[in-house]
Amino acid sequence: MTRLRLLPLDLEVRRTETAAGSSLAPTMQALAAELEPLMQRHLPIPEQKARLTRVGGRCPRHGVLLEFDPWSPQAHRCERCNQHYTGAEHDDWWAMGAQLYTAERAVHAATLYALRGDPRHADLALRILGEFADRYEHWPNRDNVLGPTRPFFSTYLESIWLLNLCHALDLLDAARAPGADRVGARLRDRLIAPSAALIASYHEGTSNRQVWNEVAVLSAFRVLDDHPAFARRLDADQRLRTLLEQGLLADGTWYEGENYHLFAHRGLWYGMQLLAAADRSLPQSLVDRYTAGFITPFFGVLPDDTLPSRRDSQFAVSIRQWRFAEWCELGYAHRADPRLAGLLSRLYDGSIARRSTARARSTADAERNEAPSSLSRADLSWRSILMASAQPVPNASWAPASVLLPSQGLAVLRREHGHVYVALEGGHSGSGHGHPDRLALSLQTGPERWLQDPGTGSYVERTLHWYRSTLAHHAPLVNGAAQPPATAALLAFEDRGGMGWMQKRATIGQGIRATRTVVVCEGYCVDLLEWERDPAGATASASDDITITLSLCGDARRTAPSHFRPTSRSGAGGLEDGFEFLHEVEASAIAGTVIIDALAVSADGTPGHRAQAQLVLAANVPCTLLRARTPGAPGCEATVRHAIELHGATGRLVSVWHWQSLEAVPAVERVLLDATGGDAPVARVSSADGTTAVHGPATHGWHIELLARHARSSVDLAGLIERPATIGEPEHEHEHEHTATDTAPRSLPLDVTLGAEHYLRTESTWAEAGGPTATVHVAVEGSLMVVDVVAHTGVVVVADGDDNPLDNERAQVNADGVQWYWGVTDARWRQAALCTPSGGSLNMARLVPGEWPLPKVASTTLPDNRGWSARLEWQLADLPIEADGTILFDLVVNERPAHRARRRGQLVLSGRFAEPPSAAAYAYLRGDRQSHAHALRLRVRPQLSSPAVTIFD
Numbered sequence: 013m014t015r016l017r018l019l020p021l022d023l024e025v026r027r028t029e030t031a032a033g034s035s036l037a038p039t040m041q042a043l044a045a046e047l048e049p050l051m052q053r054h055l056p057i058p059e060q061k062a063r064l065t066r067v068g069g070r071c072p073r074h075g076v077l078l079e080f081d082p083w084s085p086q087a088h089r090c091e092r093c094n095q096h097y098t099g100a101e102h103d104d105w106w107a108m109g110a111q112l113y114t115a116e117r118a119v120h121a122a123t124l125y126a127l128r129g130d131p132r133h134a135d136l137a138l139r140i141l142g143e144f145a146d147r148y149e150h151w152p153n154r155d156n157v158l159g160p161t162r163p164f165f166s167t168y169l170e171s172i173w174l175l176n177l178c179h180a181l182d183l184l185d186a187a188r189a190p191g192a193d194r195v196g197a198r199l200r201d202r203l204i205a206p207s208a209a210l211i212a213s214y215h216e217g218t219s220n221r222q223v224w225n226e227v228a229v230l231s232a233f234r235v236l237d238d239h240p241a242f243a244r245r246l247d248a249d250q251r252l253r254t255l256l257e258q259g260l261l262a263d264g265t266w267y268e269g270e271n272y273h274l275f276a277h278r279g280l281w282y283g284m285q286l287l288a289a290a291d292r293s294l295p296q297s298l299v300d301r302y303t304a305g306f307i308t309p310f311f312g313v314l315p316d317d318t319l320p321s322r323r324d325s326q327f328a329v330s331i332r333q334w335r336f337a338e339w340c341e342l343g344y345a346h347r348a349d350p351r352l353a354g355l356l357s358r359l360y361d362g363s364i365a366r367r368s369t370a371r372a373r374s375t376a377d378a379e380r381n382e383a384p385s386s387l388s389r390a391d392l393s394w395r396s397i398l399m400a401s402a403q404p405v406p407n408a409s410w411a412p413a414s415v416l417l418p419s420q421g422l423a424v425l426r427r428e429h430g431h432v433y434v435a436l437e438g439g440h441s442g443s444g445h446g447h448p449d450r451l452a453l454s455l456q457t458g459p460e461r462w463l464q465d466p467g468t469g470s471y472v473e474r475t476l477h478w479y480r481s482t483l484a485h486h487a488p489l490v491n492g493a494a495q496p497p498a499t500a501a502l503l504a505f506e507d508r509g510g511m512g513w514m515q516k517r518a519t520i521g522q523g524i525r526a527t528r529t530v531v532v533c534e535g536y537c538v539d540l541l542e543w544e545r546d547p548a549g550a551t552a553s554a555s556d557d558i559t560i561t562l563s564l565c566g567d568a569r570r571t572a573p574s575h576f577r578p579t580s581r582s583g584a585g586g587l588e589d590g591f592e593f594l595h596e597v598e599a600s601a602i603a604g605t606v607i608i609d610a611l612a613v614s615a616d617g618t619p620g621h622r623a624q625a626q627l628v629l630a631a632n633v634p635c636t637l638l639r640a641r642t643p644g645a646p647g648c649e650a651t652v653r654h655a656i657e658l659h660g661a662t663g664r665l666v667s668v669w670h671w672q673s674l675e676a677v678p679a680v681e682r683v684l685l686d687a688t689g690g691d692a693p694v695a696r697v698s699s700a701d702g703t704t705a706v707h708g709p710a711t712h713g714w715h716i717e718l719l720a721r722h723a724r725s726s727v728d729l730a731g732l733i734e735r736p737a738t739i740g741e742p743e744h745e746h747e748h749e750h751t752a753t754d755t756a757p758r759s760l761p762l763d764v765t766l767g768a769e770h771y772l773r774t775e776s777t778w779a780e781a782g783g784p785t786a787t788v789h790v791a792v793e794g795s796l797m798v799v800d801v802v803a804h805t806g807v808v809v810v811a812d813g814d815d816n817p818l819d820n821e822r823a824q825v826n827a828d829g830v831q832w833y834w835g836v837t838d839a840r841w842r843q844a845a846l847c848t849p850s851g852g853s854l855n856m857a858r859l860v861p862g863e864w865p866l867p868k869v870a871s872t873t874l875p876d877n878r879g880w881s882a883r884l885e886w887q888l889a890d891l892p893i894e895a896d897g898t899i900l901f902d903l904v905v906n907e908r909p910a911h912r913a914r915r916r917g918q919l920v921l922s923g924r925f926a927e928p929p930s931a932a933a934y935a936y937l938r939g940d941r942q943s944h945a946h947a948l949r950l951r952v953r954p955q956l957s958s959p960a961v962t963i964f965d
Contacts (some may be wrong), residue, residue: 145202217250760952
């Protein structure tokens with residue numbers, strides 16, 4: 013018996029199962045052929061550290077990722093336009109792929125040696141491991157984005173890299189490869205131990221990235237034979253079991269959405285194999301939740317075999333890629349689910365053209381999505397050779413139907429054998445990767461996308477702020493402000509095949525609660541949006557000046573009315589409200605019914621021509637129809653978008669979408685709408701066969717009266733949730749944070765010296781950074797609020813307005829300076845600015861919009877350029893002081909040495925608390941956005957008995 017440390021596998025048994033004639037033999041042959049270039053050439057291990065920039069790795073024309081070729085470190089091709097690009101930014105992005113590609117080839121080669129015994133494969137794997145061991149200390153732990161790392165710019169990438177190297181060494185050890193002892197000792201000492209320590213110093217809560225950090229550190233401890241450290245970490249709080257318990261929702265989906273489900277669940281697969289190899293068990297309920305995670309991402313698959321682009325997902329990802337086939341194979345090997353067998357039969361059916369799968373240039377588990385291709389078992393990877401079923405998975409048939417996943421918030425009604433897809437957004441907000449898109453509607457018929465979620469493109473491009481806006485989704489927003497982060501309540505869901513409905517409710521901003529009801533029938537759907545003051549959040553002084561904006565559809569062949577006039581629109585001014593991305597804005601005041609002959613697009617952004625759809629809508633409040641040019645979905649051209657503005661603190665909008673059906677469904681000929689409210693029906697839909705369906709809400713749910721020429725019948729849709737509750741789980745990564753409202757007010761004057769306990773690092777500790785300090789004095793002086801800052805951090809200045817080539821933040825973020833924030837409870841920051849010292853003044857940029865006056869400022873550079881000081885003065889009358897005499901405040905001092913490209917750390921007045929407590933406090937590269945969660949509450953004046961009286965000390 014030859015057991016592995018990291019996988020529950022006996023190599024001797026597996027050799028027999030995968031011998032010549034096995035259905036996995038072609039997979040081994042294909043992988044062996046892909047290793048041949050590495051036998052003949054130098055390894056593609058980059059000299060430089062990988063670097064994240066705004067330009068690197070993307071086509072400047074199309075915005076899509078450039079092709080990764082491990083043998084072309086300085087020539088990078090766009091597969092869409094066939095243009096080759098050069099430049100240091102592209103080379104540094106290539107370095108990330110090259111590191112992961114080469115590490116994965118080590119485990120490929122080690123797997124083939126362990127099963128086939130070819131010494132060339134052992135030599136290749138050992139050569140890769142040896143070179144990495146010798147070079148690890150060469151890459152600097154500097155200028156990182158998310159946590160410490162040497163070869164990369166984010167910790168989770170080093171975790172994936174380290175995990176592959178650990179598996180390669182484990183396989184070589186178990187197979188007793190000649191030289192494995194010698195190279196393994198060097199690798200353990202020079203790379204595995206220091207890399208694991210670096211990763212272990214950083215903790216990302218319940219982020220998908222922490223899954224990889226966790227399994228990499230645990231795997232390293234196993235390979236190091238450090239059994240006590242392995243046991244301590246496995247049994248500690250906020251570790252692997254926590255990620256299973258809190259990261260996976262009750263329905264088996266990862267809380268951050270489908271894209272991050274797939275990424276996190278792959279990491280959990282490694283963790284589950286590790287637990288099995290270590291003979292550590294889990295409660296059956298957790299095992300079942302993990303098992304469900306293999307199939308749940310496919311419940312929402314769109315009619316064109318792509319995944320919905322919910323939250324920070326990539327756009328239009330096809331499931332017809334080798335990595336999805338492998339995931340089904342591994343899931344079926346874990347538990348023989350006939351649905352996974354059905355998916356594999358679909359992926360292996362040969363119904364589409366065969367093209368390059370790009371497996372030969374795979375970059376480990378940091379995958380790149382490719383175009384769909386015909387697939388077979390020969391396209392699988394080393395994981396399947398070791399862990400998939402030795403026998404082919406039996407043929408089966410399965411396709412997703414209508415589905416409700418309450419925790420994830422996925423509610424889908426399908427028609428025409430899956431050809432028609434209608435979804436209503438809700439559920440868990442998705443936390444940091446979530447979008448403010450509660451109650452968004454999606455509609456697709458075959459490949460034709462009428463209403464779609466754009467997902468997210470590059471995280472460092474400016475358009476990220478568009479994709480993360482409510483306006484980019486078909487969801488309602490209030491007074492130009494993106495929805496606040498929130499979950500949505502499920503009120504009803506029922507599907508009867510030909511007719512079904514779903515209803516959800518959410519608070520969408522400024523005390524406004526909206527309810528959206530969608531009824532899906534054959535050939536059409538009825539959409540009812542209603543809004544009102546939220547009884548739980550309304551205040552007596554709340555303004556009735558409310559405008560609800562709802563994005564309707566893309567471009568159109570015809571719109572009635574059509575008298576559009578040029579205009580302009582601005583939102584509330586938040587970073588992700590989205591209105592600054594509107595161009596060529598036109599408006600038309602409307603009354604009565606609006607008819608839009610919509611145009612669809614396909615997944616590549618090209619116009620659709622194979623179907624027709626029409627939108628008919630009416631409202632019971634004054635409204636304005638807008639159209640404007642906006643960014644297209646990621647990788648697609650700009651598009652024209654229609655939206656409607658509805659003016660009133662309460663109201664309703666009723667709409668009917670109807671489309672050309674592929675089945676024998678009578679076409680819709682006439683739609684009559686009634687948005688007045690009360691008990692009257694909201695829609696009458698007449699079909700070509702003479703049937704009229706009369707729709708309206710009812711006490712039991714939804715009532716449909718069917719009037720035919722010689723018959724009359726009705727359908728009552730129920731499925732009401734008896735006790736409407738908020739869907740989703742808590743925001744786990746923030747559970748341990750205190751909030752400003754939980755803290756006692758601090759009296760003024762306030763004098764604080766910012767030091768080690770206030771320091772947020774990107775990689776260097778406070779001591780390693782030279783012990784930067786700053787003093788902060790906050791006081792009331794007559795009618796003024798005064799803040800004095802003296803920062804002993806050096807002075808690195810970035811000129812105001814300079815372009816930031818690294819990401820979509822202000823360039824001044826990567827300079828010495830100060831950020832200040834004033835606010836009130838349960839609201840956005842009312843005043844905030846980023847200030848950078850320059851000579852005797854401060855360059856100041858507002859961080860939040862508004863008419864609040866900026867302070868009077870003065871700044872001085874300390875002798876010998878050792879730092880700077882600043883004095884900021886506000887009139888008390890200009891500050892958002894609450895009736896109880898308190899105000900929220902925070903202040904952040906950025907520090908950046910001249911030899912760095914990015915800032916090194918932050919001194920934060922309110923402090924931070926690392927989770928778990930044993931972990932160091934790290935800063936995300938989040939620019940100038942500061943959360944309320946740790947703000948200080950300052951007592952500016954005594955609480956008054958009458959909040960209407962204002963007295964300043």
